[in-house]
Amino acid sequence: MACQKLAAKSNFFRSNSMNPAKPNPPTFQELVLRLQTFWAERGCVLQQPYDLEVGAGTMAPETFLRVLGPKPYKVAYVQPSRRPADGRYGENPNRLYKHMQLQVILKPPPESVQELYLESLGAMGIDLRQHDIKFEEDNWESPTLGAWGIGWQVMLDGLEITQFTYFQQCGGVDLFPISAELTYGLERIAAFLQDVDSIYDIVWARDPETGHVTRYGDVRLADELQMSVYNFEMADVEKTWKHFELCEAECKALLEQYANLTKSQNPRPVSPNDGETRTGHPASEKNRFPLLAAYELCLKCSHLFNILDARGAISVTERVGVIARVRGLAVGVAKAWVDQQKAESPPEADTEPDKAVGEKRRLQVVSSAR
Amino acid sequence: MPDFLLEIGTEEIPARMIAAAQEDLQRRLSDLLKRERLPAAGTLVSFDTPRRLSVIAREVPASQPDLTEQITGPAASVAFKNGQPTPAAHAFAKKAGVDVSQLERVTTPKGEYLSAKITSKGRRAAEILAESLPREIASVYWPKNMYWRKPSERFVRPVRWVVAMLDDQVVPLEFDGVRAGKESRGHRILSGGKVAIPRAGGAYVEALRSEKVLGRREREQQIRRDLDAATRAIPGARWREDKSLLETVVNLTEWPSVVLGSFDREYLQLPEEVLVTVMRDHQKYFALEDAKGKLLPNFLTVLNTDGDPQGLIRHGNERVLRARFNDARFFWQTDQKHPLRERVAWLKSVTFQKDLGSYYDKTMRVQRLCSWTCELIRDAGLPVRPGVVHKAACLAKTDLTTELVKEFTELQGIVGGLYARVQDLDHGMPDETRQAIAQTIYDQYKPQSAEDSVPHKVEGAVLSIADKADTIAGMFALGLQPTGSKDPFALRRQANGIVRTIAEHKLPIGLARLFELARETYRGGEAEKKFARGVDFEDSLRAFFRERLEFYLKEQLGYKYDVVNAVLAAGADDVVDAVARAKAVNEVRISTQSQGLPGFLAVCRDFKRIKNILEKAPEGGSIEPSSFRPELLRDNYELELHKRMQFNAKKSTELIEAKDYVGALGWVYGLNDTITQFFDHVLVMDEDPEIRKNRLALLMKLLKEFSVIADFSEIVTEGKS
Known part of the structure; x- marks a missing residue:
């Protein structure tokens, strides 16, 4: 119903020029399926969306934590991304509070990563010979994550459809190897393919039996409207601040405990008897330490900050300071995570001669790359 | 003598960086050839696209000429004792690569010394280039670079192939893990991909052309031709010349063509500044105008492909532009719900600079400074409208709170001016006054660069000067004046703006007096508590502005440095007089x-x-x-x-x-x-x-x-x- 109304309203935005229709454009869900299939066939793990509020696919641990450290990894997933300040009560045909990204991480990037990417456009049904594609400089940076990279916005007939980034740093940690991050803006691409001027007019699904069409607006309009109301008008500023502070404090406490684990591990002599009764090897103590939980708390802070920001509760002066607080958490988690990953692979360096270690590590990397 | 070709194939290089990097690479190769005694005939030829930097050197010697040198060794008295060679003589002979018996003697003013003739065989060009070029390539300057393989190997984007050939022979060099070969790449979409280069020289350019890759100059010519041709479809229209935009699109394409698009006439109701900003800055489109210079509902976009037979590309671009214009219109309408006068108080929550307070604080200071500056002008018997300046200063920064400026930051000031033009600024205000205020707000950031004009009217000049003087005075008082290449607040540019505005409007404003007044507006305020101790405000500002004035007289007016020095030594406070x-x-x-x-x-x-x-x-x-x-x-x-x-x-x-x-x-x-x-x-x-x-x-x-x-x-x- 809501969508009907909106569709009528959005005639205003409709194209008046002739529509050189693309034959059988994919529905929104077909688009997702095609991209997922494409990347699965190229060795990516298909992950499911992360189940916490995040502002971008980059913030999901599948990117933020996986790009750290030496282990190769390839993953693709859809990430609903919430940006409270971008909400427009479902009234703006181009802007959403929550949009969907299809996020691909290739670590390390293969030499042909750009060609692979272009192939994926073909998989969506875009014949590149009929379109104009450009890679235009656009470096990506996230101050809240202490992350940045070098790359492009990929322009298709004047529309930015993908952010293509070579990650250089994440959580303040220099990356080695680096990762390529491909972030497809699904709504934009779907609207382009289906040639509609409003996101809400995108065909999400078409029932193959009845031909019944479900549009983006049917699925998501209520979400956009209600969450805009909440984020801009009703979110309780005081309580949101309190949530923020609680999450921040807990995250900090966890990080501190992890740091103590590292500190206490070295100086404390372990007597043979003592060792058996205690929780075990320090390495395994580290391994079971819930840094993932600390990261979730950091993500919550980030989202709560975004709500406060949308609510107009953070002055420009405060803004920088709060961003720095969240970044502090993200950087803390990233550093600890790198340390934890090292602890996970047994500390060969202590027991084996250097050369052998080198050999073995190389073998490990090679085998896991395959 | 063989021709030499070097092509560094990369992923898309940022358009703004290509020209300078290409020049750098050409200079480095040229210097290397000279240094290594392998001079090419004539100047080197450059070829670049977003995906490659190439240099061709014609007729490079295949080898260095052999080099014969006379070198001097130890004193004869040291090298020979009793007619017998000492270890010193042997060592020298060994170094020179000759037998002791072949050592000669030379007489110098300091006495007799040993000497030897050594001939070093000239090395092959291929060997030298393979050895030295990687270092030169790695040293090419990039404003921002990255690593993709090892953190120590940095370049603007990943290097994917290298062609290095002397005639038809590969020069065996390796750069960042890529071995040079004879294979280049054609256009991403229009070509089959790999392109065999038969030999260095003209054949290279021809081989690329057949794979839909053109050099920079040819692309520019082609784009100009195509822009002209596409514009002819609309009688009486012309495309707006835009040098920097043209340069950008030239550097975004390998095989350009142009498509004409249109948008609904109703968008022409939006101010031209907004439409042009969207088209030029955000979409890289050229705007079209009629014979009178009025904007037409059309645009030209430069493609990196050979045309758009089905109109799909035009359709897509029109769609994007429509969405952008709708956004702008939405912002414009939303912004009108709260006129500028309501937004003055909102400035309290917009930080100007953390120690200098909010934009509201700045507004209050600039208003006072404007009044005093107007007095100076009136005292000198010149006309100015203090009421107009005062109201404009009050509203000047309010557009920072608008949606339109948040979206198009480059339009700050301009949006304020545009809104003031259509809003009720004060009850019963005559329209003429409102337009004067609007123009003053509109011009407040002028001149934005050396090429930009100064504010049109004296009222705009006063506001522009006062706004900049307030920033400079505050920063200097905090001890944050520019040092060396560090000028994060662009104070130099702002000071240049003050100097030029005073000069071109011939304003009777002494710099020392201006800053004394600017400093006065901070007195007793919160910001003053943050001011650095031990900063000699007057002296450092005097030295700073003397440099700016020097810059203006030399760089913009073209006077010789000695004339400028002579004139400024006799006084550098009154800009108009100094000029x-x-x-x-x-x-x-x-x-x-x-x-x-x-x-x-x-x-x-x-x-x-x-x-x-x-x-x-x-x-x-x-x-x-x-x-x-x-x-x-x-x-x-x-x-x-x-x-x-x-x-x-x-x-x-x-x-x-x-x-x-x-x-x-x-x-x-x-x-x-x-x-x-x-x-x-x-x-x-x-x-x-x-x-x-x-x-x-x-x-x-x-x-x-x-x-x-x-x-x-x-x-x-x-x-x-």
């Missing part, structure tokens, strides 16, 4: 020189001589021009000099007061003969200390009285300047 003096000195120097009149340069030489004498005189520092006593003059020549000085000083002062600096300068260089006579016949350093001191005082008086327009001793009188 007038520089103009006069320059004019007099050129006209006297072209007429073969020696007077001006001669008097400059005299002034330099006088300065030297005064500096060297033992009592130099203790003498005051006021201690001069005419009754002590005895020599005719000094009496004559004094007489002429009195007369000429009177004449020149009158003319200076009438601002006739060229005329006044005539009375200065008219002194030349008399000064020459004086020096020819009078010994300044007389034995009698009284007379000596008096003569020094006379010279000092001369310098003082005749250096009002410029310190002529700064003018270069020898050789060319």
Whole structure:
């Protein structure tokens, strides 16, 4: 119903020029399926969306934590991304509070990563010979994550459809190897393919039996409207601040405990008897330490900050300071995570001669790359 | 002799970086060839696209010429003892690669030394290039680079292939893990991919052309041709020339073509500034206008492909533009819900600078500074409308709170002006006043660059100057003046803007006074508590603005450095006056020189001589021009000099007061003969200390009285300047 109304309203935005229709454009869900299939066939793990509020696919641990450290990894997933300040009560045909990204991480990037990417456009049904594609400089940076990279916005007939980034740093940690991050803006691409001027007019699904069409607006309009109301008008500023502070404090406490684990591990002599009764090897103590939980708390802070920001509760002066607080958490988690990953692979360096270690590590990397 | 080709194939290089990097690479290869005695015939040829930087060197010697050198070794007395070679002789022979018996002797002023002729075989060009080029490639400067393989290997984007050939032979170099070969790549979409390069030289360019890759100049020509052709579809239309946009699209394409698109006429109701910003800055489209310069509902976009037979690309671009314009219109309409006057209070929550407070604080200060500046202008009898400036200053920053400026930050000021034009600023305000206020707000950030114009009206000039002076004064007081290449707040650019605006509007605003007033607006405020201690506000600002004024006179008005130095040494506070003096000195120097009149340069030489004498005189520092006593003059020549000085000083002062600096300068260089006579016949350093001191005082008086327009001793009188 809501969508009907909106569709009528959005005639205003409709194209008046002739529509050189693309034959059988994919529905929104077909688009997702095609991209997922494409990347699965190229060795990516298909992950499911992360189940916490995040502002971008980059913030999901599948990117933020996986790009750290030496282990190769390839993953693709859809990430609903919430940006409270971008909400427009479902009234703006181009802007959403929550949009969907299809996020691909290739670590390390293969030499042909750009060609692979272009192939994926073909998989969506875009014949590149009929379109104009450009890679235009656009470096990506996230101050809240202490992350940045070098790359492009990929322009298709004047529309930015993908952010293509070579990650250089994440959580303040220099990356080695680096990762390529491909972030497809699904709504934009779907609207382009289906040639509609409003996101809400995108065909999400078409029932193959009845031909019944479900549009983006049917699925998501209520979400956009209600969450805009909440984020801009009703979110309780005081309580949101309190949530923020609680999450921040807990995250900090966890990080501190992890740091103590590292500190206490070295100086404390372990007597043979003592060792058996205690929780075990320090390495395994580290391994079971819930840094993932600390990261979730950091993500919550980030989202709560975004709500406060949308609510107009953070002055420009405060803004920088709060961003720095969240970044502090993200950087803390990233550093600890790198340390934890090292602890996970047994500390060969202590027991084996250097050369052998080198050999073995190389073998490990090679085998896991395959 | 073989031709050499180097092509570095990369992923898309940022458009803004290509030209400079290409130049750098060409210079590096050229220097390397010269350094290695492998000079190419003629200049090197560059070829670049977003995906490659290439250089072709014609007729490079296949090998270095052999090099014969005579080298000198140890002293003969050390190298031979009793006719027998010592270890020193052996060592030298070994170093020279000859037998001890082949060592020669040379006689030098220091005695006899051993000598040897060594011939080094010239190395092959391929070997040298393979060895040295990777370092040169790695040293190419990029404003921002990255790593993808090892953190130590950095380049602008990943390097994917390298072609290095001497004629048809591969030069076996390796860069960042890529081995050079003979295979290049064609256009991403239009070509099959890999392109075999048969040989270095023209064949390379031809091979790429057949795979839909053109060099930079050809692309520019093609784009211009296509823009013209596409524009012809609309009678009477022309595309808006835009050099930097053209450069950008040239550097975004390998095989360009142009498509004409259109948008609904109803969007023309949005201000042209907004439409053009969206098209040019955000979409890289060229705007079209009619014969009268009015914007048309069309645009031109440059593609990196060979056309759009089905109209799909045009359709897609029109769709994007429509969405952008809808956004802009949405923002415009939303913003009208709260007129600018309501937004003044909102500025309290917008930080200007963390120690200098909010934009509201800034607004209050700038308003006061504007009032005082208007007074200065009125006191000098010049027209200005303080009421207009005051209201404009009040609203100037309110557009920072609008959605439109948040989306299009480059339109700050302009949006404020546009909104003021259509809003009710005050009840019963005449429309003419409102338009004047709107224009003042609109122009507040002018001039944005050396190419941009200054504010159109004096009211805009006052606001622009006051706004910038407020920022500069605050930053200097905090101790945050620019140092070296660090100028994060662009204070230099802002100061340049002040200097130019004062000069072009001929405003009677002394810089010291302006900043005294600007500093005054901070008095008693919160910001003042943050001001750094021990900062010499006046001195550092004086030095800072002297540099800016120097920059303006030299770089923008084109005066020679010595004229500028001479003029500024005589005063750098009154910008308008300094410009007038520089103009006069320059004019007099050129006209006297072209007429073969020696007077001006001669008097400059005299002034330099006088300065030297005064500096060297033992009592130099203790003498005051006021201690001069005419009754002590005895020599005719000094009496004559004094007489002429009195007369000429009177004449020149009158003319200076009438601002006739060229005329006044005539009375200065008219002194030349008399000064020459004086020096020819009078010994300044007389034995009698009284007379000596008096003569020094006379010279000092001369310098003082005749250096009002410029310190002529700064003018270069020898050789060319």
